[in-house]
Amino acid sequence: MSQATQAVGSDERVKQISSLRKALIRPELGGMCGTVIVFVLFFIFAGDSGMFNAQGVMNWTTVSAQFMIIAVGACLLMIAGEFDLSIGSMIGFAGMMIAIFGVTLGWPMWAAILITFALCLAIGALNGYIVVRTGLPSFIVTLAFLFILRGFTIFLPQLIERKTIIGGIRDAAEGDWLAPIFGGKILTGLFQWFGDMGIIATFTRGTKQGQPVVEGIPMLVVWALFLVFVGHFILTRTQFGNWIFASGGDAESARNSGVPVNKVKICMFMFTAFGAAVFAACQVMEFGSAGADRGLLKEFEAIIAVVIGGALLTGGYGSVIGAALGALIFGVVQQGLFFAGVESSLFRVFLGVILLFAVILNTYIRRIITGER
Amino acid sequence: MSQPIIQMREIEKHFGSVIALAGVSVDVHAGECHCLLGDNGAGKSTFIKTMSGVHKPTHGEILFEGQAMHFADPRDAISAGIATVHQHLAMIPLMSVSRNFFMGNEPIKSIGPLKLFDHEYANRVTMEEMRKMGINLRGPDQAVGTLSGGERQTVAIARAVHFGAKVLILDEPTSALGVRQTANVLATIDKVRKQGIAVVFITHNVRHALAVGDRFTVLNRGKTLGTALKGEISPEELQDLMAGGQELAQLEGSLGGTV
Numbered sequence: 001m002s003q004a005t006q007a008v009g010s011d012e013r014v015k016q017i018s019s020l021r022k023a024l025i026r027p028e029l030g031g032m033c034g035t036v037i038v039f040v041l042f043f044i045f046a047g048d049s050g051m052f053n054a055q056g057v058m059n060w061t062t063v064s065a066q067f068m069i070i071a072v073g074a075c076l077l078m079i080a081g082e083f084d085l086s087i088g089s090m091i092g093f094a095g096m097m098i099a100i101f102g103v104t105l106g107w108p109m110w111a112a113i114l115i116t117f118a119l120c121l122a123i124g125a126l127n128g129y130i131v132v133r134t135g136l137p138s139f140i141v142t143l144a145f146l147f148i149l150r151g152f153t154i155f156l157p158q159l160i161e162r163k164t165i166i167g168g169i170r171d172a173a174e175g176d177w178l179a180p181i182f183g184g185k186i187l188t189g190l191f192q193w194f195g196d197m198g199i200i201a202t203f204t205r206g207t208k209q210g211q212p213v214v215e216g217i218p219m220l221v222v223w224a225l226f227l228v229f230v231g232h233f234i235l236t237r238t239q240f241g242n243w244i245f246a247s248g249g250d251a252e253s254a255r256n257s258g259v260p261v262n263k264v265k266i267c268m269f270m271f272t273a274f275g276a277a278v279f280a281a282c283q284v285m286e287f288g289s290a291g292a293d294r295g296l297l298k299e300f301e302a303i304i305a306v307v308i309g310g311a312l313l314t315g316g317y318g319s320v321i322g323a324a325l326g327a328l329i330f331g332v333v334q335q336g337l338f339f340a341g342v343e344s345s346l347f348r349v350f351l352g353v354i355l356l357f358a359v360i361l362n363t364y365i366r367r368i369i370t371g372e373r
Numbered sequence: 374m375s376q377p378i379i380q381m382r383e384i385e386k387h388f389g390s391v392i393a394l395a396g397v398s399v400d401v402h403a404g405e406c407h408c409l410l411g412d413n414g415a416g417k418s419t420f421i422k423t424m425s426g427v428h429k430p431t432h433g434e435i436l437f438e439g440q441a442m443h444f445a446d447p448r449d450a451i452s453a454g455i456a457t458v459h460q461h462l463a464m465i466p467l468m469s470v471s472r473n474f475f476m477g478n479e480p481i482k483s484i485g486p487l488k489l490f491d492h493e494y495a496n497r498v499t500m501e502e503m504r505k506m507g508i509n510l511r512g513p514d515q516a517v518g519t520l521s522g523g524e525r526q527t528v529a530i531a532r533a534v535h536f537g538a539k540v541l542i543l544d545e546p547t548s549a550l551g552v553r554q555t556a557n558v559l560a561t562i563d564k565v566r567k568q569g570i571a572v573v574f575i576t577h578n579v580r581h582a583l584a585v586g587d588r589f590t591v592l593n594r595g596k597t598l599g600t601a602l603k604g605e606i607s608p609e610e611l612q613d614l615m616a617g618g619q620e621l622a623q624l625e626g627s628l629g630g631t632v
Contacts, residue, residue, distance in 0.1 A: 239479040249465035256463040258477035316467040369516045
């Protein structure tokens, strides 16, 4: 038994794994590569189109942030082994609720926002409850809610106001304490200073003369970064994060080990709904109106961002940072094609192609991790 | 001999009109490996499920460390120190060994109001425990999916031992393994036994049982045919007891005695 005394930590049967291969099996890899490629390409082809001046940067940052807000929830939910196809409808529904409560019914805006969040969380919990109780695929359950919520979003404003768009939200939110959390901008002083110093351009004519072209960082972006940070922290650094992985990896095994799988899944459905509500609140504050068609197809865009970010559709594996990078790629390409003067319908072609590549790459990575052949 | 850590007395279990166990008595001592043998349908699974609190016995009593126990559910049995490693291992292939090791029992490190998963502690303990069992991991972040079946078994056993099992029930741990991996698992059982833990080893493979077992109890059609000590019984006798008689002897004859 001379082999038993060999140096600790080395085993002749365990092949040393190269650091490259090790880097390769990080879930964020696809997202990181994609981000670099996308930025290099647009620097080359759209570098002088204004995409990378202050306004341009703010443009694609905002769009990416929108994707990020919904992608974080979708990512954690997917890692926990479930889908939510009702995200898009939830966005429309939440926006409409804020408008109905805050404008039509004349409630103070903060109350309208809070009741809307409560409603969304309750619907998210209901989604999750039905999924864990019936054992049905979340795909079907949330598909039902996609239609149910969208139906109400179109029906309710028609019933109450005889139209499908409710405006006047900005006036109703004037002076409210909660509304700026979603519709406000931060660091406006800094950007004014940037403008004065000539670091970023200022308006040269009109009522805004002298003001910088970018007034500040929208709260939308702050929310996106905040949710990414919180999501990443929970997933990687807490006990609950381990439960999320376990629930999606193998629910039965997790249950046998004492993980409250149902609770975890319901929480993740609620978190996804929360993301949709944040998205909706930011959007209605920015637009000043709520429309019945808001958030259309957002559920798929969220899922695509998550998959580009390296999460497995089957659950149990993924990364919030990856999903955030997926959202960034999404936003940069969507706006970048516009800056580069490419026909915007080609964006969908790009989306399909990159989705396919991402899924193939993820499957390959999964094989490496699990050692399947 | 000292007092048994767990005693099952005249256990009967009926499922409706089916009598799965018809009065089975087994006692297990700390630091021994008690093999429970039996063919498919002999009642092995029902018996260990009764022992681990999944089923309640219809008749009979369970004494744990001399006291009568009534387990309401498996959690009760686990907190009393009876751990079961099922064939379905409760391991998640995509997760790292250390995350699996502490699944459901995550070590917590508090920083102010935040309660964090103490990865440092988890990684260190996982590496230590696995080394004790003779498995050198590439790292604590290695995914369980890359381990062999025998190594996964060993992780599951090490996990049960680390979390304070006094009685370790192994449900057919060698049934799907190759020769080399089986040897590794049997060696692990031996190590666990030497730590003073009572091992209940369920198998239908006589050779595996004889390799590590101290005592052998054969179940057949819901009844025990007595408990034999190591050295008192030959592999052929065990095989006959399991099969419950003549047919296998004849079959064995035609196969040249290799079953």
